[in-house]
Amino acid sequence: MEYVSPEGLRLDGRRPMEMRQIRAEIGAVSRADGSAIFEMGNTKVVAAVYGPREVNNLSICISALSDMIAVQNRSQQMSDQALVVYFAGYLIAVSLSICFSSSLQIRCEYSMANFSTGDRKRKPKGDRRSTEISMVIRQTMEACIMTHLMPRSQIDIYVQVLQADGGTRSACINAATLALSDAGIPMCDLVTSCSAGYLNSTPLLDLNYVEDSAGGPDVTVGILPKLDKVTLLQMDSKLPIDIVENVMQLATEGCKAVANYIREILLENTKQLEYRRGLMN
Numbered sequence: 001m002e003y004v005s006p007e008g009l010r011l012d013g014r015r016p017m018e019m020r021q022i023r024a025e026i027g028a029v030s031r032a033d034g035s036a037i038f039e040m041g042n043t044k045v046v047a048a049v050y051g052p053r054e055v056n057n058l059s060i061c062i063s064a065l066s067d068m069i070a071v072q073n074r075s076q077q078m079s080d081q082a083l084v085v086y087f088a089g090y091l092i093a094v095s096l097s098i099c100f101s102s103s104l105q106i107r108c109e110y111s112m113a114n115f116s117t118g119d120r121k122r123k124p125k126g127d128r129r130s131t132e133i134s135m136v137i138r139q140t141m142e143a144c145i146m147t148h149l150m151p152r153s154q155i156d157i158y159v160q161v162l163q164a165d166g167g168t169r170s171a172c173i174n175a176a177t178l179a180l181s182d183a184g185i186p187m188c189d190l191v192t193s194c195s196a197g198y199l200n201s202t203p204l205l206d207l208n209y210v211e212d213s214a215g216g217p218d219v220t221v222g223i224l225p226k227l228d229k230v231t232l233l234q235m236d237s238k239l240p241i242d243i244v245e246n247v248m249q250l251a252t253e254g255c256k257a258v259a260n261y262i263r264e265i266l267l268e269n270t271k272q273l274e275y276r277r278g279l280m281n
């Protein structure tokens with residue numbers, strides 16, 4: 001299939017190095033400590049941040065125990081051996097949590113709303129893909145949060161895909177950055193993310209679902225723009241070594257464009273807050 005026309009246009013009319021339109025809104029969930037909506041074209045996600053809140057060893061044990069009970073409820077379909085491995089994993093996790101409970105714990109949950117995709121998603125919550133993306137987002141956000149300033153505490157980051165059209169993990173990272181900023185969580189930089197791929201011998205920025213599902217290589221990058229560091233690099237499929245740098249560079253440019261936009265949104269939000277404060281005084 002032709003993903004780039006002879007005129008150099010993609011199926012949705014974009015140029016190869018053109019990103020989809022991005023839009024963000026801070027404070028979408030009133031009960032959260034920080035929240036944001038982030039859109040990249042037709043992909044739309046919401047992030048809500050709770051915390052930091054104080055935790056102690058007991059609460060860690062209780063949350064691990066409730067997780068174990070949840071697993072046990074699901075375990076009817078599991079073999080005995082799988083169950084033993086699962087419980088052993090939990091016991092190790094609890095022991096580690098207790099050992100390291102003096103540091104900040106960041107929890108992240110990625111999910112897709114049932115109505116977020118064309119074919120209604122019927123997979124149960126917590127499928128393998130969601131678990132992997134939750135972990136990837138958590139690790140990416142950990143790179144920018146100044147964890148040493150909040151010992152013995154926990155931050156919960158919930159990201160949900162409202163509308164999926166490719167690049168949901170990038171959109172979730174961008175939304176989480178805004179939500180963390182909104183919650184006033186100290187961060188050393190803004191972490192931003194974007195993907196790029198390679199189809200019809202052309203590097204393409206910010207793949208949509210049709211391009212993503214073409215089966216070509218797809219690279220997702222996360223960066224700390226001011227510190228000039230890469231915090232996330234994931235690749236689907238194979239990519240010739242001489243092309244990797246080009247595609248990665250393209251995704252990095254996308255991340256920088258997102259960072260500029262996020263800075264504008266944060267600045268605008270701060271101005272509005274100050275204006276409202278001025279009206280109240």
Ligand code: UDP
Pocket residue numbers: 117118121129164165166167168169170209212
């Ligand atoms: N997708 C879907 N149903 C699913 C999972 C994914 O329709 O259960 C679509 C969705 O549009 C998503 C795209 O497939 O954005 C690519 O998914 P991938 O796993 O590559 O992650 P993403 O690109 O969203 O970070």
